[in-house]
Amino acid sequence: MSAEHDTTVETFLVEPTNxxxxxxxxxxxxxxxxxxxxxxxxxxxxxxxxVTLGIYYVTPWxxxxxxxxxxxxxxxxxxxxxxxxxFFIEIWPQEFFFxxxxxxxxxxxxxxxTSTVGRAWCGYTCPQxxxxxxxxxxxRAIEGDRxxxxxxDAAPMSAGKAAKRIAKHTTxxxxxxxxxGAWIFYFADAPTLLNELIVGEASFAAYATVALLTATxxxxxxxxxxxxxxxxxxxxxxxGAMLDEHSLTVTYNDWRGEPRSRHTKKTRAExxxxxxxxxxxxxxxxxPMGIDIRDGQQxxxxxxxxxxDACNSVMDxxxxxxxxxxxxTLGEYNANMATAGxxxxxxxxxxxxxxSQIKPSLVRGESGHISKAIxxxxxxxxxxxxxxxxxxxxxxxxxxxxxALMLRDRLDxxxxxxxxxxxxxxxxxxxxxxxxxxxxxxxxxxxxFELYLSGxxxxxxxxxxxxxxxxxxxxxxxxxxQLRKIKVFVKVPRNKxxxxxxxxxxxxxxxxxxxxxxxxxxFESPSQ
Amino acid sequence: MATDDHKHDDHKAEIDEISGTQTTGHEWDGIKELDxxxxxxxxxxxxxxxxxxxxxxxxxxxxxxxxxxxxxxxxETARGLAEKxxxxxxxxxxxxxxxxxxxxxxxxxxDEQLYRYAxxxxxxxxxxxxxQCHGSGAQGAAGFPNLNDDDWLWGGxxxxxxxxxxxxxxxxxxxDARFSQMPAFGKDGILTSRxxxxxxxxxxxxxxxxxxxxxxxxxxTIFAExxxxxxGENGLxxxxxxxxxxADALALYGNDRExxxxxxxxxxxxxxxxWLERLSEAQVRKLALYxxxxxxxxxxxxxxxx
Numbered sequence: 003m004s005a006e007h008d009t010t011v012e013t014f015l016v017e018p019t020n021x022x023x024x025x026x027x028x029x030x031x032x033x034x035x036x037x038x039x040x041x042x043x044x045x046x047x048x049x050x051x052x053v054t055l056g057i058y059y060v061t062p063w064x065x066x067x068x069x070x071x072x073x074x075x076x077x078x079x080x081x082x083x084x085x086x087x088x089f090f091i092e093i094w095p096q097e098f099f100f101x102x103x104x105x106x107x108x109x110x111x112x113x114x115x116t117s118t119v120g121r122a123w124c125g126y127t128c129p130q131x132x133x134x135x136x137x138x139x140x141x142r143a144i145e146g147d148r149x150x151x152x153x154x155d156a157a158p159m160s161a162g163k164a165a166k167r168i169a170k171h172t173t174x175x176x177x178x179x180x181x182x183g184a185w186i187f188y189f190a191d192a193p194t195l196l197n198e199l200i201v202g203e204a205s206f207a208a209y210a211t212v213a214l215l216t217a218t219x220x221x222x223x224x225x226x227x228x229x230x231x232x233x234x235x236x237x238x239x240x241x242g243a244m245l246d247e248h249s250l251t252v253t254y255n256d257w258r259g260e261p262r263s264r265h266t267k268k269t270r271a272e273x274x275x276x277x278x279x280x281x282x283x284x285x286x287x288x289x290p291m292g293i294d295i296r297d298g299q300q301x302x303x304x305x306x307x308x309x310x311d312a313c314n315s316v317m318d319x320x321x322x323x324x325x326x327x328x329x330x331t332l333g334e335y336n337a338n339m340a341t342a343g344x345x346x347x348x349x350x351x352x353x354x355x356x357x358s359q360i361k362p363s364l365v366r367g368e369s370g371h372i373s374k375a376i377x378x379x380x381x382x383x384x385x386x387x388x389x390x391x392x393x394x395x396x397x398x399x400x401x402x403x404x405x406a407l408m409l410r411d412r413l414d415x416x417x418x419x420x421x422x423x424x425x426x427x428x429x430x431x432x433x434x435x436x437x438x439x440x441x442x443x444x445x446x447x448x449x450x451f452e453l454y455l456s457g458x459x460x461x462x463x464x465x466x467x468x469x470x471x472x473x474x475x476x477x478x479x480x481x482x483x484q485l486r487k488i489k490v491f492v493k494v495p496r497n498k499x500x501x502x503x504x505x506x507x508x509x510x511x512x513x514x515x516x517x518x519x520x521x522x523x524x525f526e527s528p529s530q
Numbered sequence: 531m532a533t534d535d536h537k538h539d540d541h542k543a544e545i546d547e548i549s550g551t552q553t554t555g556h557e558w559d560g561i562k563e564l565d566x567x568x569x570x571x572x573x574x575x576x577x578x579x580x581x582x583x584x585x586x587x588x589x590x591x592x593x594x595x596x597x598x599x600x601x602x603x604x605x606e607t608a609r610g611l612a613e614k615x616x617x618x619x620x621x622x623x624x625x626x627x628x629x630x631x632x633x634x635x636x637x638x639x640x641d642e643q644l645y646r647y648a649x650x651x652x653x654x655x656x657x658x659x660x661x662q663c664h665g666s667g668a669q670g671a672a673g674f675p676n677l678n679d680d681d682w683l684w685g686g687x688x689x690x691x692x693x694x695x696x697x698x699x700x701x702x703x704x705x706d707a708r709f710s711q712m713p714a715f716g717k718d719g720i721l722t723s724r725x726x727x728x729x730x731x732x733x734x735x736x737x738x739x740x741x742x743x744x745x746x747x748x749x750x751t752i753f754a755e756x757x758x759x760x761x762g763e764n765g766l767x768x769x770x771x772x773x774x775x776x777a778d779a780l781a782l783y784g785n786d787r788e789x790x791x792x793x794x795x796x797x798x799x800x801x802x803x804x805w806l807e808r809l810s811e812a813q814v815r816k817l818a819l820y821x822x823x824x825x826x827x828x829x830x831x832x833x834x835x836x
């Protein structure tokens with residue numbers, strides 16, 4: 003049918019270096035030279051790269067006005083003052099459960115995403131993938147595409163080669179510096195820190211962090227690349243538990259491609275069956291992980307979908323339908339394999355499809371179009387108990403965090419009672435207890451509070467140091483966004499001491515505001 | 531074939547066909563060992579540690595000699611650093627100490643930093659020098675006053691407390707030590723045991739406890755004649771003599787009938803060393819401020835200011 007297109011398809015001389023049959027144990031890494039692709043998924047990845055890198059580099063420079071008593075950086079992790087600012091949210095150390103909650107949501111979210119669209123995190127948004135992609139852009143701009151790079155690697159050292167190498171590594175290091183530099187801006191006022199960095203007045207920790215992150219970015223993105231995913235990252239191992247027969251993965255559709263042939267025209271003329279795969283190796287040439295997707299689902303595959311783009315452009319040239327390599331579920335794949343005539347056989351203990359039995363005539367009808375019997379994945383595969391449960395847990399976490407955020411107090415009180423001595427008998431027979439009271443003003447504005455006792459008959463409160471001035475309540479000024487610790491004495495006259503232990507409350511009430519909070523405390527006196 | 535034989539010599543390294551790696555050249559019953567090189571990252575890390583060690587030995591004291599060690603170009607030692615830090619702390623403290631000794635005690639609390647410094651210093655000094663007698667919580671014990679309460683034998687404002695700490699009580703080392711002595715009314719035969727019992731009932735009455743009405747009546751006269759000179763007409767005490775207030779709920783040696791009789795018959799007298807002999811003025815002031823802050827501190831009256 004489309005055999006005349008054969009000559010227009012370039013066949014690549016490429017080995018899937020990380021495929022099982024090529025990769026022996028303990029052999030040195032073979033460098034991979036991924037070829038550039040064009041297409042929908044490549045464009046999607048450019049967009050994701052733009053957005054994720056944009057978020058990473060721009061965020062520290064966003065401003066957010068919090069008034070004169072708090073920093074105006076929208077996102078700031080202030081380690082020195084133990085505060086975390088995120089736009090309108092300010093988190094104190096004891097509210098760190100919000101961050102823990104977000105991490106739980108991220109974890110559950112990763113489960114949800116993986117069980118529906120496979121390793122989308124790995125293929126699109128993982129920093130390792132994004133930065134390797136960025137480093138590859140640099141490499142391609144300086145050294146050329148796949149073939150030029152292979153030629154350059156093989157060429158003896160010359161002035162031209164050295165210049166290219168120096169330019170490439172320098173650019174990589176600069177990207178590394180920018181990466182490390184952006185990181186530290188999250189921990190201090192960005193414009194001030196940038197100024198200090200340039201004039202050499204920033205702290206040693208700042209320079210050390212930049213140096214460390216420069217080194218890791220350069221090493222991981224430029225030198226280690228796919229080895230990070232294959233050998234260092236635990237996620238490829240965990241994903242096996244997350245994926246099932248309804249999860250989308252990048253799949254080579256054997257039922258359509260097999261038997262593959264480089265000589266379609268000749269094979270067909272001989273009357274032998276021939277599938278859609280012309281064995282041009284375009285999918286292998288573009289793979290940044292160095293595998294052949296046609297070997298089936300593999301640990302190394304990060305589902306970046308670049309082989310889909312590569313194969314689709316070949317299919318376009320051949321005039322075939324797109325999707326010889328496509329996002330498909332295992333369930334759909336198995337059904338189609340059965341439809342195409344493949345049979346499950348035992349091979350080395352595994353149940354695998356025997357592709358030699360595939361009959362292209364079962365896949366394509368008389369019209370030459372793909373048969374209606376062929377299953378296609380719809381969005382319905384997303385909705386199943388597993389994903390619904392993940393989504394429910396994820397949403398519940400989110401709702402609980404939101405509720406906690408809405409209902410949280412910006413005023414808190416902590417009290418610890420003196421234990422040495424437990425109580426003090428005064429000259430008039432009254433009993434006095436001492437308390438350390440901590441009042442937390444968690445708003446970035448100075449506030450005054452009334453501190454008084456509730457439920458303690460005859461109890462009088464006084465501030466330590468203010469010699470013997472007893473009163474019903476204390477006025478406590480607390481500086482913006484600060485904790486204030488005060489020592490107070492509570493005195494109860496002898497005739498009011500009904501029990502040796504009296505339970506009461508410290509009440510702290512904002513003056514000129516609605517906030518109020520209490521602390522359950524105890525008053526100790528000698529047994530009567 | 532001669533060359534081939536030579537290749538299989540026991541002590542000749544060769545290249546292993548399968549792995550392409552050189553062997554060690556030793557053979558045991560036909561078993562040969564590959565001489566696989568260390569991974570490059572390991573080798574480079576190893577070289578880096580050697581370079582670091584050389585730099586370290588040049589920069590820091592490193593090689594031990596008979597009496598001393600090589601100095602290194604920095605001459606920096608852990609001991610030297612500690613000494614430097616101690617000197618810096620001492621210098622920072624000396625400034626505050628000078629300020630503390632030159633500021634009137636009742637004005638120290640106006641300077642938040644100085645006050646916090648004094649209280650923190652006082653707290654640690656208290657643990658070292660005072661807690662043995664007055665208790666770790668300053669709660670005192672029989673014969674050793676509780677420093678938390680509002681009952682003071684020799685005065686409870688800052689200056690009175692400083693004087694008590696500086697010169698001590700009833701010691702022979704300091705001429706300015708607080709001194710008073712209550713006569714041993716029973717032991718020396720000044721009062722009969724009947725009279726002592728009566729005056730005890732009177733003290734129980736004024737301190738708001740159960741008492742015998744008849745005995746107390748007789749005791750009132752005895753009190754006026756023998757005790758009021760120091761303890762005051764109403765038994766409210768006299769701080770100039772260190773005479774305790776007998777009308778309140780607190781007593782150094784116990785407030786019950788038995789304890790009172792024992793104290794009137796043969797009084798015990800506590801002793802406190804003069805701390806200015808051992809501590810600096812700044813340290814004594816820190817202690818005074820700390821004790822004053824414990825809850826019973828009194829305001830300094832205008833007439834008493836330094």
